[in-house]
Amino acid sequence: MYFGPPKVIILDPSLHLGVIENDDNTSSFFVDCNNAEAHFIHSVVDNVTVNDILDPVYVPHIVNFLFPLNGVLNHEGVSKPLLAVQVTELIDGSFVGCTMNHIIGDGSSFWQFFNFWSETSRGFDNISRPSVLNRWFPSNTNCPIRIPFCSNEDDEFLANATLYTSSSPQFNVYGNDLGWGKPLAVRSGLANKRDGKITVFPGMKEGSVDIEVCLLPEKFLAMENDKEFMQSIGI
Structure with missing residues (x-):
């Protein structure tokens, strides 16, 4: 079965890297704390179940569409989001895909953030405004x-x-x-x-x-x- 890309709704603006041009012709980068939130995507796939993703030995191609910022490189953080979350509604469940620029954190930082976010989001009816950080x-x-x-x-x-x-x-x-x-x-x-x-x-x-x-x-x-x-x- 062919699983096409999900229907997508995107909420922005998003956090990104700032750049300072130094006197010695070098550049310095910093996280631009501009009060922007994470890049958030809500998508729907109306022909995929949880088992369609979990049962196959090979990871289905549809999984590639369930993560944001595919193909974005770390150095593109000056114009692309440093953190993005995509929540995709499946027929019988949800898939939460999260992408973080490696410049601002490692694996431990990523999962600490994700678990902290889940704690602060628990109890709300929806997560259209996640408290990311x-x-x-x-x-x-x-x-x-x-x-x-x-x-x-x-x-x-x-x-x-x-x-x-x-x-x-x-x-x-x-x-x-x-x-x-x-x-x-x-x-x-x-x-x-x-x-x-x-x-x-x-x-x-x-x-x-x-x-x-x-x-x-x-x-x-x-x-x-x-x-x-x-x-x-x-x-």
Whole structure:
């Protein structure tokens, strides 16, 4: 089934980077605290259910449309929002996509912000005006691991890239509640998606880990044809 882009309503203005031109021909950047709020998008997809996103082994392409600021680079923060939130209504649930410029925070800062926002938003009927503003793997060797795959067809020039990991299973990704209950799952957006990219999140069950793997299609095909590998990950 083809899932087209959602219907979108955008509320602005938004926070961005300010620039100071120095006497020595260099530039200094700062967060322009202009009382602007976060870039907020409310969208609707009337032909997608929660299970359409969660059930497939490969992350559906529709997920790419559920995050704001796709393709925006960090240095574009001088004219693009530093923080954007997109709430998409599905048939039987909602998907909250949040994008933050890496210049103003790291992964820990992002999840602290997201959880703080959920605490301050809880109890309201809507969030159209949000108030925005062992290290990698557990030592338990029997912890369950769920691997949603993300195909990347355009980065053929990175076909020989090595594997690299981002995020952390120590981030509190399931600690938020916007008033709709705890999240059912966590997915990452298009940012930094390259052949060999592995994104690690804690799983919903205590002691578990979710791993999202981004590889070129031909590599996924080779893995699928390897029966021993598929059995070892329980697929």
